[in-house]
Amino acid sequence: MSRPPSGATVPGNRWDLAGPRTGPPPTVTVVVTHYEQPRELARTLHALGRQTHPADRLEVVVADDGSATAPTVPDGVRLVRQADEGFRAAAARNLGAAAGTGEVLVFLDADTTPEPGYVAAISRLPHLLPEALVVGRRRHADLAAVPVDAPVEDAGPAHELSSPAWLVEGYRRTRDLVEADDTSYRFVLSAVAACSRWLHTHIGGFDETFAAYGGEDWEWAARAWRHGALLAHEPAAVAWHDGPDFAARDSAADRARALAETLAIARRVPAPGAAPRGLLVGPRDPLVTIADGLDPTGLLVALDSLLAALPTAHVQAPAYVAGLLAGDLRVAAGPPPGTPAWHLHLERPVRGSAEAWRAVVARLAGPDAPGLLRLTGADGAPLVTARALRGVRRQERWGRTDLFAERAEPAAGLGLAAVRPGTTLEAHLGGWG
Secondary structure, eight states: OOOOOSSSOSSOOOOGOOOOOOSSOOOEEEEEEEESSSHHHHHHHHHTTSSSSSSGGEEEEEEEOOOOSSSOOTTTOEEOOOOSOOOOOOHHHHHHHHOOSSSEEEEEETTEEEEHHHHHHHHHHHOOOOTTEEEEEEEEEEEEESSSSSSHHHHHHHHHEEOOOHHHHHHHTTTTTTTTTTGGGGHHHHOEEEEEEEHHHTTTOOOOOOSSOOOOHHHHHHHHHHHTTTEEEEEEEEEEEEEGGGGGGHHHHHHHHHHHHHHHHHHTTTTTTTTTSSSSOOOOSEEEEEEOOOOOHHHHHHHHHHHHHHOEEEEEEOHHHHHHHHTTTTTSOOOOOOOEEEEESSSEEEEEEEHHHHHHHHHHHHOOOSSSEEEETSSSSSEEEEEEEHEEEEEEETTTTTTTTTEEEEGGGGGGGOOTTTHHHHHHHTOOO
């Protein structure tokens, strides 16, 4: 697993432990995504010409998503374009990132205008911690009647609109994402985001299969998190969106877009708050593996219990178990596609209620979740070894074992127990044993 060429890491999501920046600031590529918004683009490009970040360490790339007429950009700004084949902001951002050379990538939308200190503020953490994915502070204003060359740090507050309360509360509750968890991808907005070029490349960039409005930023952030990224909010990086938040719009077309966006995310993100509870439309997660040589009857009892609680799991089973469960597409001899978030290894056949199995996953998904959780039986022997794979990936990347905690606790405390010897599948299914 590739390691960043420079920078450091921190335990868990403690990006606040990063030290001060020393030496020159990073080289930065700002990617501005545009489609048929020439006035808004002119405002944003003017603001990028006023940044406090050194001009000789800053390049701007406009990535046009198929506008009928190519946008006009000033000298020194690079323009790249793609065909109009739907709302392909994800592909446009990747196109813009590939056209630049900066160590840090800063993503803006054409209608989101940065204050002068924006680039300097949002690029600091990705320079120090190359695994950091940073979201700035997007504020809203009605700028329609404001000249494009007016200082946005003055015009924005003078014409301010309300910001989404759920977003403000999310940053407050998580201490600017220091206490992020597996649901915190929802607080990352690609209109005001930044990461190292290394991280963007390492996770494969934005998912270009998104061809309709919305969702590509949440999927990108959720995937980065599963790969061990740090999530951070930088409130000093302020950019002004021209117009209200999308959620404030409530036409029939807007509601249809929201439904399509929710389903698009559900099909790609195996995380709480995105993945369906029963619909098998998304990625397989968690990954379940099985110790060698376990009793097949006990394993079938265990898997019936587990899959009833976690229907989207992928069971990587030995051939003798996969053969018995032929036809269940969740059971296979090989690994799942994609990047699962969690791994449950059955050391012995174990069963429990739906609440018990879900509690195991919940233990791995909180803001202070361990990287490894050992659940033991009454005799102290291990029953289940559960791992948050983002921690595994981070620690393997850096060759360290101290970045995520390890814990052990009795399985009975969560409602799990070993399948008793002699239990029959008939008795389990019939409810008498």
